[in-house]
Amino acid sequence: MSNRVTSVPAAGASSTPPATSRRAFGRGLGLSAAGLALAGCSAPEPPADPAPADAAADQELVPAQDAASQAAVTPDAALALLTDGNARFVAATPARRDYGGQIRATAAAQYPFAVVLGCIDSRVPIETVFDQGIGDIFAARIAGNIVNTEILGSMEFACRLAGSKLVVVLGHTSCGAVKGAISSARLGNLTQLVQKIEPAVEAI
Numbered sequence: 001m002s003n004r005v006t007s008v009p010a011a012g013a014s015s016t017p018p019a020t021s022r023r024a025f026g027r028g029l030g031l032s033a034a035g036l037a038l039a040g041c042s043a044p045e046p047p048a049d050p051a052p053a054d055a056a057a058d059q060e061l062v063p064a065q066d067a068a069s070q071a072a073v074t075p076d077a078a079l080a081l082l083t084d085g086n087a088r089f090v091a092a093t094p095a096r097r098d099y100g101g102q103i104r105a106t107a108a109a110q111y112p113f114a115v116v117l118g119c120i121d122s123r124v125p126i127e128t129v130f131d132q133g134i135g136d137i138f139a140a141r142i143a144g145n146i147v148n149t150e151i152l153g154s155m156e157f158a159c160r161l162a163g164s165k166l167v168v169v170l171g172h173t174s175c176g177a178v179k180g181a182i183s184s185a186r187l188g189n190l191t192q193l194v195q196k197i198e199p200a201v202e203a204i
């Protein structure tokens with residue numbers, strides 16, 4: 001089970017835009033500028049195919065978690081919510097959310113269904129790769145997704161006081177902290193962090 005989740009961000013983190021995308025964007029920008037110049041002289045043409053935008057607008061808004069929805073989530077269901085969200089992220093089909101509405105809905109209380117411990121790596125933003133909204137999950141981030149007393153206390157708050165049903169420790173490929181542990185890196189306070197990972201490196 002943990003392997004399934006741990007493998008999840010690799011797909012998202014490793015997906016990079018095509019090398020030609022910037023050049024293609026540049027060409028598109030040039031065409032748009034020409035189109036704008038013409039628009040000042042004649043009536044704008046209607047959109048050729050408005051169907052995709054309409055389809056997105058018709059998509060049902062996902063509400064924020066509340067007490068009832070959190071109570072109904074089992075640990076297995078919580079894992080399914082995350083894996084389904086990652087599938088949407090990989091497919092570039094995120095759920096439709098009204099962040100303003102979610103902020104208002106969670107202003108007085110929060111009911112996240114899971115707590116995720118992940119690395120600070122900028123390529124693996126937790127809520128993004130799991131396609132979760134405001135109030136859905138607790139996210140703790142530290143280089144190498146290690147645990148310490150403060151992180152464990154945060155998880156205890158999430159599960160024992162705030163009702164979360166699942167704890168996920170989320171690793172990822174090409175982790176700088178793990179590479180540091182492999183090479184026995186030493187640098188200021190980073191040394192202590194890397195040394196927490198080194199026993200795992202030695203074990204394999």
Ligand SMILES: [Zn+2]
Nearest residue numbers: 119121175176
């Ligand atoms: Zn990392």
